[in-house]
Amino acid sequence: MATLVNEALGVVFVHIPKSAGTSVTRTFEAHSAPDPGTPLTDAERQANPRLWSHWVQGDHLPGIEASVAHNVGMQGGREKVPSFHARAVDLRHALGYRRFDALHSFTFVRNPFERMASTYHYTRDNDANPHAAMCRVLGFEQYIVFNCMLTVQLQYDWLHDLNGRPMVDEVFRVEHMAEAEARLGARLFGKPIRFVHENQSTNARRDPSTSWNAVPEWVIDLF
DSSP: OOOEEETTTTEEEEOOTTSSHHHHHHHHHHHHSSSTTOOOOHHHHHHOTTGGGSOEEGGGSTTHHHHHHHHHHHTTSOSOOOGGGOOHHHHHHHHOHHHHHTSEEEEEEOOHHHHHHHHHHHHHTOTTSTTHHHHHHHHHHHHHHHHHHHOOOOTHHHHBOTTSOBOOSEEEEGGGHHHHHHHHHHHHHSSOOOOOOOSOOOGGGTOGGGSGGGSOHHHHHHO
């Protein structure tokens, strides 16, 4: 699922990968669709003449790919950021400062180790992912080393501009979803909501090798 913008409601959801994005997206789209309870399809978003009255995926924003490329280039091209997971800095560049700053931005962060384990499971179990085979061969311990050395994607990067200044108005923790359900529900829909728990990772329960206790101390220190 993706970073989302809803200018009618005056909000932007900055989706940090593997941090409850699917649950948030499905819940918000169900509350905003023409037929309540039915999320919009990609085709409906593109064809709907009132597009901006609904949630718009980050990768559908005009200029978002150029904005991502510009900002990654400013960082020395050290990583690839998919446009559908556009960061706050990318959204502000694409929308324009005044337009972005007029929106209430929010995001969810997650315990970093749980997020790493979730990413490992998602990558390993998804045959379409180019790193799937590598994950199956390396195992979780070696995957952490690979990620820390070569493919670092800090949650911090989704929250701050290129000078380290915070850009997101409201940051919730995945582990405290009830707080977000109450506050976001009241702001957006005038009542509490319940997030759909999709793609919920069980991590260590699925595979004991992805628990803290199974990872050597030197790997934890590196992480």
